[in-house]
Amino acid sequence: MLSTPKTVYLKLIQAACNESLPEQILSSGWQLKASSSWIERREFYDTFEWQAFEKEVVIVKKKRTLFLADLNTGDEKASLPFHGSPCSFFSDTLPSCSLKTELSSLSDIRAFIKLCSIDAIITSYRILDDNEKTIAILTSESLYLAGRENPETFAHLFSLSPFKGYEDDMELIKKSLLCNDDNVCSIVDFRELFKLIMNAAGRNTQDYSSKIQLELDANAPVHDSARRLLQFTFSVMRANEEGIKKNIDSEFLHDYRVAIRRTRSILKQLKGVFDAEESTYYLNLFRDLGKRTNELRDRDVYLLRQATYFHYLPPFLQPSLKLFFNEMAVSRKRLHKQFCRYLASSQYQAFLEEWDAFATEQSIPHPELSPNASLSTRDMALNTINKAWKKVIRHGRQVSHETTDRELHALRIDCKKLRYLLEFFSSIFPQKSVAPVIRQLKELQENLGDFVDFSVQLHFLHERLTAITPGKEENLLAASMGGLMATLFQKQEKARRTFHKTFSTFDDKKTSQLFHDLLTSIIQ
Amino acid sequence: MKTIALYSIKGGVGKTAAAVNLSYLSSLLSPPTLICDLDPQGASSYYFRITASKKYNSDKFLKGNKKIYQHIKATDFENLDLLPSDFSYRNLDIELSEEKKPQKRLKKNMAELSEDYRFVFIDCPPNLTLLSESVFAASDVVMVPLIPTTLSIRTYIQLKDFFEANKLDSSKIRPFFTMVEKKKKLHCDIIDEYRNAPGFLSQTIPYNSEVEKMGIYRAPLNAVLPNSLASKAYRNLWDELREHLERSK
Numbered sequence: 001m002l003s004t005p006k007t008v009y010l011k012l013i014q015a016a017c018n019e020s021l022p023e024q025i026l027s028s029g030w031q032l033k034a035s036s037s038w039i040e041r042r043e044f045y046d047t048f049e050w051q052a053f054e055k056e057v058v059i060v061k062k063k064r065t066l067f068l069a070d071l072n073t074g075d076e077k078a079s080l081p082f083h084g085s086p087c088s089f090f091s092d093t094l095p096s097c098s099l100k101t102e103l104s105s106l107s108d109i110r111a112f113i114k115l116c117s118i119d120a121i122i123t124s125y126r127i128l129d130d131n132e133k134t135i136a137i138l139t140s141e142s143l144y145l146a147g148r149e150n151p152e153t154f155a156h157l158f159s160l161s162p163f164k165g166y167e168d169d170m171e172l173i174k175k176s177l178l179c180n181d182d183n184v185c186s187i188v189d190f191r192e193l194f195k196l197i198m199n200a201a202g203r204n205t206q207d208y209s210s211k212i213q214l215e216l217d218a219n220a221p222v223h224d225s226a227r228r229l230l231q232f233t234f235s236v237m238r239a240n241e242e243g244i245k246k247n248i249d250s251e252f253l254h255d256y257r258v259a260i261r262r263t264r265s266i267l268k269q270l271k272g273v274f275d276a277e278e279s280t281y282y283l284n285l286f287r288d289l290g291k292r293t294n295e296l297r298d299r300d301v302y303l304l305r306q307a308t309y310f311h312y313l314p315p316f317l318q319p320s321l322k323l324f325f326n327e328m329a330v331s332r333k334r335l336h337k338q339f340c341r342y343l344a345s346s347q348y349q350a351f352l353e354e355w356d357a358f359a360t361e362q363s364i365p366h367p368e369l370s371p372n373a374s375l376s377t378r379d380m381a382l383n384t385i386n387k388a389w390k391k392v393i394r395h396g397r398q399v400s401h402e403t404t405d406r407e408l409h410a411l412r413i414d415c416k417k418l419r420y421l422l423e424f425f426s427s428i429f430p431q432k433s434v435a436p437v438i439r440q441l442k443e444l445q446e447n448l449g450d451f452v453d454f455s456v457q458l459h460f461l462h463e464r465l466t467a468i469t470p471g472k473e474e475n476l477l478a479a480s481m482g483g484l485m486a487t488l489f490q491k492q493e494k495a496r497r498t499f500h501k502t503f504s505t506f507d508d509k510k511t512s513q514l515f516h517d518l519l520t521s522i523i524q
Numbered sequence: 525m526k527t528i529a530l531y532s533i534k535g536g537v538g539k540t541a542a543a544v545n546l547s548y549l550s551s552l553l554s555p556p557t558l559i560c561d562l563d564p565q566g567a568s569s570y571y572f573r574i575t576a577s578k579k580y581n582s583d584k585f586l587k588g589n590k591k592i593y594q595h596i597k598a599t600d601f602e603n604l605d606l607l608p609s610d611f612s613y614r615n616l617d618i619e620l621s622e623e624k625k626p627q628k629r630l631k632k633n634m635a636e637l638s639e640d641y642r643f644v645f646i647d648c649p650p651n652l653t654l655l656s657e658s659v660f661a662a663s664d665v666v667m668v669p670l671i672p673t674t675l676s677i678r679t680y681i682q683l684k685d686f687f688e689a690n691k692l693d694s695s696k697i698r699p700f701f702t703m704v705e706k707k708k709k710l711h712c713d714i715i716d717e718y719r720n721a722p723g724f725l726s727q728t729i730p731y732n733s734e735v736e737k738m739g740i741y742r743a744p745l746n747a748v749l750p751n752s753l754a755s756k757a758y759r760n761l762w763d764e765l766r767e768h769l770e771r772s773k
Contacts, residue, residue, distance in 0.1 A: 132742075133573035134600045164605060165597030168577070 005162040005170070007074060009193055010177055010185040012156035030173065031128040032138070041146060043085055043117045044197065047110040048243060048252070050206045055106055058194055061085070066094075068102050074190035078102050088113040088248050109304060111249040116201030117146035127173065135166040136173065145201055154200035157193070158185065208239055210255040211423075212262075218428040218522060222380035223364050223373035226273050229266050229424055230359040233259040238352075245340050250300040257297060260290045265420040269384055272372030275365050282358065285351060296339055298460070299332035312487040313480055320476035321484070324464070378522050381425035388418040389515050396444075396503045403496050405455055412448040415441060430521050437518050440511045447495055447502040454492035461485050525638040526769050528645050529663040533679040535650035537669045538702035540567040541735050541745070543647040545758040546667075546765070548604060548744035550643045554766070555603030558596065558641045562616070562659070563649040566609035572599045573742050576608040582616045586623065588633035601747060605641075617653045626654050631662035652686060660692050665769065669702040669729075672714035698768070700725040700761060725768075727761040730754060 045059040045066075046052045052059050056071040066082035069075060078099040088111040091103035103112065120141045127136045139159050144151040158177070162170040177185050188196070198205055214232055216225045236259040243252030264286045267279045306325050310318045342348055364373045372380065392414045399407045419441055426434040465481050468474050505511075530543040543559060551557040561568040569575065574597050584591040585607075596605050620626045634644060648659050660666055668683065670676040680699055687694040699718075705711050718724050729735075732754035734745060741748045746755045 131573040131575065163598035165574075165577075165595065 004075075005164060005167055007159050007161045008170075008174060009074070009188050009190060010158040010160065011188045011193075011196075012158070012185055029176075030135075031132070033126045033128060035124050035126050037121070037123045040120045040122055041117060042120060044115045044194075045089075045112040046115055047107050047112055048208055048248070049107075049110065049210070050208070051106045051110065052112075053194075053205050057102070057106075058190075059103070059112060066099060068099055069190075071191050071194060072189060074193075085117075086114070087246075090249070109249065110251050113248060115198065115203055118197055118201070119144045119146045119151070129169065134163060135169050136160055136162045143197065143200070155196055157188075210236055210258060212426070214427055216377055216425065216427045218376065218378040218381075220377050221364060221374045222270060222273055222377045223370070225377040225380075226266055226270050227359060227361065230263060233263045233266070234355065234359050237263075241343055245343060247336060250304060253293060253297055253300060257290060257293055260286050260293075261416075262420060262424075264290070265417060266424065269388070269417060269421060270372070270380060272370055273375075273380070274373070275369040277369075278358070282355065285355075289351075292339060292342060296332065296335040299328050299335060302328045302460075303332065309484055313483050317476075317480040317483050320473070321480040323473060323477045324481065377425070377428055381421070381428055382519055382522065385418070385421050385425065385515075386519060388414070388421050392418050392444075393507055396507055399499070399503070403499050408448055408451050408496070408499065409455075412445070412452050415445050415448060419445065428522060429518060433518050433521055437511075437514050440506055440514060444502055444506045447499055451492060451495035451499070454488050454495060458485055458488050458492065461488070525634075525641055526643050526665070527634055527663045528643065528765070529648055529659045529666045530645065530669065531648040531656065531659065531666050531683075532650055532669055533652050533683060534676060537671050537676065538729060538735065539650070539669050540571065540647055541738060542667065542669055542702065542729065542758070542761075543645050544568055544571050544738070545744050545746045545755070546762050547643070547645040548601060548746050549759060549762040550645070550766075551601060551604035553762075554642050556605065556641050557603060557643045557645065558605045558607060558637060559599075559645045559647065560607045561609035561647050562613060562655070563609055563647055564611055564613040564616075565649070566611075568647040569606060569608040571738055571742055571744070572606050574599065574606050574608045576610040580608070581610050581612040582619055583612070585610075585613070585616070586619055586629060586633075588629075589636050592633060592636070600743070609647075613649070616655050620654050620658060627657050627661050630655075630658040634662045652683070657690065657692075660687070660696065663696060664772075665698050665765070666696045667725075667765070668697060668699040670699050671703045672701050672708075672711040674710075674714075677714065677718075695723070697723055698725055698765070699723060701728040703731045704728045705731045725761065725764050727757060727764050729757045729761065 040062055043061040045061065052068075053071065057077065058069045058071050058074075060067050060069065061082055064081060064083060066080045067076050068078045070077060078097070080094060080097050080099040090111055091100055091106070091108055094100040094103065120143050123140045125138045125140070126134045127138055129135050137160075139161075141157045141159070142153045143155045143157065144153055160170070160173065160177070174187075178187065195205055212229070212232060214228055216228065237256055240252040240256040240259070243249070244256060264283055267274065267283050267286075303325065309321060313321065364370070367374070392411070395407075395411050395414050399411060419438065422434055422438055422441070461481050461484060465478060465485075468478050528546070530539045530546075532539050540563070547557050547559040559568055559572075566575075577595060580595045584595065592607060596607050598604075599606050620629060623629050637644060646659055646663065648656060668680060670680055684694055684697065686692075687697065701711075701715055701718075704715065715728060719726070730753050732752060734749055734752045735754045738745050738748075745752060746758055749755055
């Protein structure tokens with residue numbers, strides 16, 4: 001295969017911007033011919049979690065086209081005609097094409113949000129050799145943030161795109177651009193360029209992740225570590241509020257709820273670290289806050305499952321299920337409005353302030369009120385993880401042959417507690433030692449999660465079915481719900497049947513050794 | 525990928541002009557295209573303002589693959605690349621005769637370009653040698669520009685005889701008339717005579733002083749003066765050729 005010559009990006013040093021005409025920085029030996037000038041608007045998109053950036057790609061809209069480009073080289077990987085300039089869009093709204101496949105593989109539930117818009121004033125020059133043959137295109141770009149009242153250039157760039165077969169000349173041109181008397185240029189790669197644009201727009205790449213990325217000190221009092229964890233979960237909550245209000249995608253509320261559950265888990269599982277009375281007080285507040293979001297999250301989940309549910313039914317039963325999803329969408333709208341009103345309320349503001357003060361409180365409470373606050377983070381981690389793991393094993397072994405709903409529901413919660421503890425303290429263990437333990441646990445959690453999910457869905461659908469009023473549409477809906485419930489029931493039973501096998505894989509020598517190794521790895 | 529050779533035993537018949545303009549047209553309509561200048565005089569390369577790098581020679585051309593890739597150059601026109609000629613090509617025949625299967629050598633080298641180009645045009649030197657034979661084997665179509673004169677027609681008959689004598693597929697030969705002057709009775713008579721002859725393309729290229737000026741513009745006529753008579757004729761010729769290629773798929 002023929003290789004395409006790489007474009008080189010050069011950034012002009014700010015002070016030299018006024019004399020940025022390429023004629024002045026390109027030494028003699030080549031001719032420059034200005035071919036055209038134009039203004040180009042570029043709009044950059046990514047998910048809230050920077051999933052494109054993480055996979056080393058950039059999504060940019062320009063010239064009425066959406067492009068997916070390589071983050072390191074800027075090379076275009078896929079494109080699609082794209083009109084308008086939405087604040088956000090989902091990959092599944094795009095027509096079938098390779099770009100859609102690529103974006104869906106980055107995320108099919110998160111929206112791609114407009115990160116920023118810039119205007120580039122571009123002048124393109126041809127570099128000619130002594131035969132007046134074009135050997136490269138040099139484009140000079142001045143970048144501005146779009147839509148600002150007094151736009152100021154935040155960067156001057158040159159991109160040098162050599163023509164095939166002229167790579168040797170290009171080295172000389174590059175040298176000439178870099179080594180002129182004023183030293184005005186430096187080579188930047190496309191990734192740096194992207195970061196430069198993001199920073200100019202006030203965005204920091206990868207500034208959000210719901211994963212706990214704290215580096216805890218194993219020797220620090222657990223009280224300090226717990227407060228840091230609480231501050232982290234609080235920051236996740238706050239970071240997601242805007243997305244919930246703007247109704248961008250369902251993951252904002254999901255992450256917000258996970259942050260609430262983690263907060264509660266910290267308060268509840270790290271016993272004796274905080275004043276018990278205060279802990280209970282906040283636990284109740286967070287429980288109530290979580291409850292406010294339950295129904296809204298349920299609607300999100302059903303709406304996300306729409307395609308799957310249709311898939312469970314024969315085609316002639318599918319249309320009648322639309323009624324159910326319409327209901328879900330309507331009630332979701334109402335619940336969303338209701339929750340947003342709460343987020344804007346003074347009650348919520350007061351709660352935030354109060355909690356912020358608690359989470360950032362530095363001084364260790366009185367030992368009588370919180371006897372474990374001064375324990376080392378290491379000791380607390382060892383203790384709680386060990387206990388939680390033993391509990392999962394004990395309760396799992398107690399699950400009867402019938403594997404009742406109640407037993408599986410309870411075990412699921414035990415597993416979740418253990419998972420949270422492992423995640424909270426993962427930074428004090430040797431690198432990569434927690435991941436294999438979590439992998440073992442994950443399989444069991446998936447089995448239990450499936451079981452409980454099916455059980456909750458069945459219950460929900462059953463309740464809706466009992467409220468059905470006879471009528472043509474409703475009768476058809478009842479039929480499709482019946483079909484759906486039969487499938488969900490089969491799936492639930494399948495999850496129930498596989499429980500003992502899944503649990504025995506978890507409750508084996510290998511997992512036990514992994515836990516043992518993990519816990520002994522930090523004992524000094 | 526389709527390989528089209530522009531070939532004539534006789535020089536000065538508008539071979540290079542056809543190769544340059546047809547390759548340009550194909551790069552606009554069915555990109556990407558490569559024009560391969562095999563004539564040591566390097567007229568196609570000159571028209572595109574391209575000179576081969578000092579490291580390039582006939583030896584590298586025969587080696588093929590990476591040695592060729594490194595020396596392909598982009599023209600000033602999008603989707604149109606050129607493999608320039610080098611003066612060392614005058615020895616191609618001798619070097620080719622030392623190869624194991626000289627007739628198949630070019631075909632093999634061209635096949636390696638099939639992932640990168642939809643069309644490859646070969647501008648051949650005006651002679652009938654081992655290299656020509658290798659070109660005939662490598663090409664899907666051998667376009668033969670003919671000035672409507674008796675001598676030109678004679679070279680065409682010689683070519684056909686050569687194909688038959690060497691058991692080559694003579695259905696590849698697609699002659700067409702160039703430098704046609706309607707004022708000349710002989711031109712008109714010959715064109716009339718061969719209008720329905722098998723293999724002949726019906727589009728003719730008129731004699732046009734603008735074609736000669738390509739040496740001054742150093743660009744395809746169709747890019748510089750797309751509305752000139754000759755440009756229109758090349759466009760029609762390309763349509764006719766493309767139709768033929770699609771039919772023969």
